[in-house]
Amino acid sequence: MKTISEKIFSRAAGTDAKANDFVSANVDYAMAHDGTSVLAVKSFREMGVGRVWDSERIVIPFDHLVPVSTDVAAGLQKDIREWIKEQKISHFYEGGEGICHQVLPEQGFALPGKLIVGADSHSCTYGAFGAFGTGVGATDMAEIFATGKLWFKVPETIKMTVDGTLNDGVYAKDLTLYLIGKTGIAGATYKAVEFYGDAITDLSVSGRMTLCNMAIEMGAKAGIVPPDEKTFEFLKNRSQADFEPIYADENAVYCKEVSYHADDIEPQIACPHEVDNVVPVSKAAGTHIDQAFLGTCTNGRLEDLAIAADILKGKQVTVRTIAAPASRTILLEAVQSGIYETLVKAGVSFITPGCGPCLGAHQGIIAEGENCISTANRNFKGRMGKGGFIYLASPASVAAAALKGEIVDPREYL
Numbered sequence: 001m002k003t004i005s006e007k008i009f010s011r012a013a014g015t016d017a018k019a020n021d022f023v024s025a026n027v028d029y030a031m032a033h034d035g036t037s038v039l040a041v042k043s044f045r046e047m048g049v050g051r052v053w054d055s056e057r058i059v060i061p062f063d064h065l066v067p068v069s070t071d072v073a074a075g076l077q078k079d080i081r082e083w084i085k086e087q088k089i090s091h092f093y094e095g096g097e098g099i100c101h102q103v104l105p106e107q108g109f110a111l112p113g114k115l116i117v118g119a120d121s122h123s124c125t126y127g128a129f130g131a132f133g134t135g136v137g138a139t140d141m142a143e144i145f146a147t148g149k150l151w152f153k154v155p156e157t158i159k160m161t162v163d164g165t166l167n168d169g170v171y172a173k174d175l176t177l178y179l180i181g182k183t184g185i186a187g188a189t190y191k192a193v194e195f196y197g198d199a200i201t202d203l204s205v206s207g208r209m210t211l212c213n214m215a216i217e218m219g220a221k222a223g224i225v226p227p228d229e230k231t232f233e234f235l236k237n238r239s240q241a242d243f244e245p246i247y248a249d250e251n252a253v254y255c256k257e258v259s260y261h262a263d264d265i266e267p268q269i270a271c272p273h274e275v276d277n278v279v280p281v282s283k284a285a286g287t288h289i290d291q292a293f294l295g296t297c298t299n300g301r302l303e304d305l306a307i308a309a310d311i312l313k314g315k316q317v318t319v320r321t322i323a324a325p326a327s328r329t330i331l332l333e334a335v336q337s338g339i340y341e342t343l344v345k346a347g348v349s350f351i352t353p354g355c356g357p358c359l360g361a362h363q364g365i366i367a368e369g370e371n372c373i374s375t376a377n378r379n380f381k382g383r384m385g386k387g388g389f390i391y392l393a394s395p396a397s398v399a400a401a402a403l404k405g406e407i408v409d410p411r412e413y414l
């Protein structure tokens, strides 16, 4: 009679865990990146423990500010590299390898049934593989570095079902934005969300990552897609450990059950400055665009670049357009498949695999009053530059807007 989360916490805490119980759980993998490892390592040092609990279970990709752009950050990154050596952390990924939430799945750490905790809010991405992935603050991460354990309140679960087949020109991102629009930014606060229905199982692994990545944008602790053949296929020759797929019991108790139909979903866009400020793209059509951005842990995968390339092939963008593949592997695949060439010929500027301008730290900051259409997951005020406006949409909508110089229904370009 348990949900996926209750089962994962029961195993990880070695107890019969039910929603709302407080448990001390053993973490399977812990992740921190160049941004959050700084504080995590500082707190860890202050704890005076000496050695980390397990140097094989800590994964540190550098992704947020790569290649590093300030002398202060360069010094901090140098210090973290030294700590990684001293602690013999085996899974360190240097800048350029990719965004943490892409690197962990690619390297086989995002596994069904595991408890994966990251010092980054979008660690819920790992739910795409049937894991309980969740984000914590850097000081909580220091606790995990030291003990391998953390206290959790086992979340209640919302069962969200989307039946039917997505319409042409409607992608995983549109589905995700639609669900966030319906749920609201706080509609799933501290809940886990289990996703069901044909529209979910039809999604590729990449599309499921887009969906679970944004579970936090409805307030959720975790978003989970039950693993299936597509999951196992992706994990083949990749997984770093044995795993046991976990499924909810048929009579599991949910705090809420909601269902939607894929037929009702058209291309969606989240307008400034809240992620649930979602309307059909057609309603925002005509809005002037200054910059277009393809990338991030939400939509920086090959499938996403391919969708954009289909629209941009043989044409020219009319606004500055930046692409940041989510990983080096994806960059290479884009090169080998010709997608890279198509996009470059269309006028797209490629930057190093990583977070790029997503959080406004470097490489594509927008000016006051400028509008950016982006495939990212957050459009908070000032995120990509003070006084800027961010519109979140699918790679198709971003590519179409890059051509027209204004927001447009991407179905006009299919």
Ligand SMILES: CC(C)[C@H](C(=O)O)[C@@H](O)C(=O)O
Pocket (backbone or CB within 6 Å): 035, 036, 064, 119, 120, 121, 122, 135, 359
């Ligand atoms: C820098 C990091 C703490 C942050 C997060 O946790 O989400 C970042 O990745 C983001 O997307 O805003």
Ligand code: SF4
Pocket (backbone or CB within 6 Å): 064, 099, 100, 101, 120, 122, 296, 297, 298, 354, 355, 358, 359, 376, 377
């Ligand atoms: S790509 Fe953006 S949302 Fe994802 S981890 Fe990096 S900064 Fe955060």
